[in-house]
């Protein structure tokens with residue numbers, strides 16, 4: 001994972017604390033300021049950053065560091081715990097029959113993620129099928145078809161049909177023998193009322209066990225409103241963060257998880273079908289702050 | 302003079318802190334925020350204000366100036382540039398995955414046609430699944446000639462063929478698509494440089510999305526280094542009311558934002574207006 005300049009100033013401030021065993025208010029304030037900066041630079045929602053830094057500050061001042069713990073490690077552990085508290089564990093996806101609906105903004109990576117997830121389930125010994133309901137974007141049918149060919153999984157779509165709800169219904173019937181149904185949808189955003197109504201209809205027909213919101217790692221402060229609207233319309237059970245092979249930190253997912261009271265399911269790390277990982281909090285938080293070894297440190301302290 | 306006050310550093314703390322948060326909430330990159338706030342602090346300390354204006358108002362005026370300065374950088378009239386250019390004019394579109402390059406090409410195709418120019422599209426995305434089918438559908442809907450090769454082919458060769466086609470057929474503008482790529486992918490960034498060398502475009506437009514956050518700065522800088530951009534198109538402005546990415550991109554590259562994408566239809570393309578964006582950013586606070 002790329003450790004870059006974002007975390008280095010934070011590491012610098014924390015290094016100043018190295019060796020100290022008592023923390024002064026000034027120390028805490030300067031560390032909290034640096035943490036705020038790192039979180040903001042990672043696209044974490046501004047008000048969420050303020051809430052987080054308040055709790056970190058309070059805890060760092062009020063709690064007694066365990067004997068012999070360097071101040072730096074103590075503060076870092078608090079930061080880590082607060083973040084884990086917020087994002088929690090990976091979204092539960094039992095390895096059994098299920099239906100998953102994908103939703104999200106235009107170009108966020110839904111179609112690619114549908115094929116990747118199908119590939120992932122197939123490596124777990126399940127039989128997945130991808131159903132493409134996007135009748136709007138030019139080439140959407142061919143894109144999904146080719147991606148599922150690369151993933152060597154079943155595909156249903158209909159380039160001549162016009163109604164996504166109809167395609168979803170037929171697709172589920174035609175692929176009834178599959179274990180895992182992954183339903184891809186056209187891109188849409190929260191302000192497009194007609195398209196939001198459309199995905200509600202799709203959701204009604206599909207009756208997914210899990211609805212996942214697909215978010216680009218580079219999304220900014222808009223993540224919060226988008227997530228809330230999607231949640232209000234179809235109920236979001238988890239988040240997929242894509243394009244984490246770049247430098248974007250994916251902090252928008254924190255607001256999404258917070259707004260939808262859900263968790264993160266998968267991470268996308270490239271354009272090929274096997275560029276997918278199950279979410280795992282430690283690596284994600286370390287990357288978010290631009291620092292390694294956080295989980296281990298939290299265990300040690 | 303009577304009724305005038307000198308603004309002191311301490312008076313500015315509250316308003317500038319608020320401003321900092323407002324800019325961050327609008328997706329302006331942290332480094333860019335620092336710079337804007339820093340410049341404003343320098344300019345405002347020691348300034349005088351009159352009895353009837355508050356420090357907050359003075360700060361807001363200064364902010365409008367600061368933002369407008371950043372986002373009006375290098376603005377030029379694309380229509381004029383196209384009119385004056387020797388034909389064929391070759392435009393190459395660059396940017397990270399899924400931001401709206403291909404769709405913007407279809408929109409610009411219409412924009413150019415409305416102004417009387419003939420065009421040819423070239424699919425330099427020989428990589429992504431469904432890329433050929435996607436741009437072909439756009440070209441057919443627009444009634445525009447498309448040059449494309451098999452998937453896996455050399456993108457520079459496709460663009461080169463399109464330029465030859467335009468020269469042979471008296472076509473005014475070549476619209477060259479490229480595959481989306483992240484700036485961290487060295488192999489693909491090298492490929493983009495090669496496309497730039499082989500095709501030597503007259504205009505390179507960097508495409509990014511208005512919903513992008515802090516990363517906009519990094520990718521704009523990296524793409525500008527690989528193939529220097531003449532300007533940017535900011536898409537999906539219909540999904541986002543902030544537009545801080547515009548400030549970040551203009552600030553780090555010194556290149557103008559030329560168009561806004563405001564929807565998925567072919568006419569959902571607007572000339573970028575720096576004053577309008579400044580209004581929108583300031584209205585939000």
Ligand SMILES: Nc1nc2c(ncn2[C@@H]2O[C@H](COP(=O)(O)OP(=O)(O)OP(=O)(O)O)[C@@H](O)[C@H]2O)c(=O)[nH]1
Nearest residue numbers: 106107108109110111112187243268269270398399
């Ligand atoms: N580098 C990288 N690219 C990705 C990743 N996921 C998706 N992409 C690319 O992002 C672009 C958009 O992906 P799509 O899967 O078409 O996105 P979508 O959400 O289906 O788009 P619409 O259907 O138009 O809304 C494509 O170029 C994909 O190859 C990822 O994890 N890493």
Ligand SMILES: Nc1nc2c(ncn2[C@@H]2O[C@H](COP(=O)(O)OP(=O)(O)OP(=O)(O)O)[C@@H](O)[C@H]2O)c(=O)[nH]1
Nearest residue numbers: 106107398399400401402403404481537562563564
């Ligand atoms: N709402 C909205 N959607 C847009 C806009 N511009 C493009 N899109 C949508 O964004 C998605 C991605 O657009 P593309 O044109 O395929 O993006 P791209 O940059 O060519 O993607 P890759 O070639 O995969 O890197 C599609 O669903 C487009 O319809 C816009 O201005 N507003």
Ligand SMILES: [Mg+2]
Nearest residue numbers: 110111134140
């Ligand atoms: Mg899609």
Ligand SMILES: [Mg+2]
Nearest residue numbers: 402403426481
């Ligand atoms: Mg494209």
